[in-house]
Amino acid sequence: MEHNQLDIPHLSEVNNNSGFRVSFRKNTGLIGQSDGFIVTAATSLWLPLSSQALFGFFRDEKMRAQWDVLSNGNPSQEIASISYGNHPENRISILQFSFFFTAAASIGLAAIVISQLYLLVSHQLELRAWSLC
Template structure:
């Protein structure tokens, strides 16, 4: 949308074509996340009964012949919970690369740097970013993460997906983003709770400033062979991952809020 990009804002993006390709890839990532969380007749998932905690919904799908997704068995796990924290505080915490290591198990202990940044709204929180994780774990060193964050008065989201370095270089040079395999995960944040009496600039009480309803959802490739049988261990691992992430977010935001 912006033609007068400030010098240095693009980071590793050196051309308008690269910016356009990255935005197109981010748009597909957000749509894929919504389809994965909200399952419809067009995106059929199988709900697993007895898959663990009652408050975590786990679904499975076989991914085949889709260049935009890695082939294999995909698990989607989602849960929602309430926190006595304003949506803005939750949103700012989750989108900030500097606090990512506090909740993201993949980047745990690693330095997260923003390599590219594209503003796509008036609020500074509305943007598409490319993040690099310099992890102490050699198998995850120099991992790239594509992230889009968006917020307005009705709600917010932070959606991200690990991306292959080679494929991302093609996109950054203006190449076709449709063949980059993505499995997005992320957060949806809704205002939920009575206002706590804080007033905005116009004197009006901020709606829902007393609490947030946060939905956490992961999509994970558990087997690269679409015909493989799903193991109970895979389901347990995903359940454990989402539980651990929720606990980390609660602990970190609670500390910020005190």
């Protein structure tokens, strides 16, 4: 596996330690994953907040839709948590999201699921036919 990193300096008047890092990795031969390139990007920034205030913002279920793009603006609820470490706030949360589908979205989702099942069954039948030859 090949690893190459490219650092792109990010000019910041607030903090000279800010930066932008891009990592490129060639993905070949991993089972269940397509061959190709994986690009990862990260940056850092300084916020004029205490660590407790920032942590509280990220932990608040009502605020999650403001920063979590995967929530798609839908509310979430913590349904379970796994504690670790000595501090009670150190935990892994399991969240449940409320998704609201329109009839069109539900039909579209059902069509995608059906087409994926069709491809899976077709592929299985091809494999069986091939093994009979």
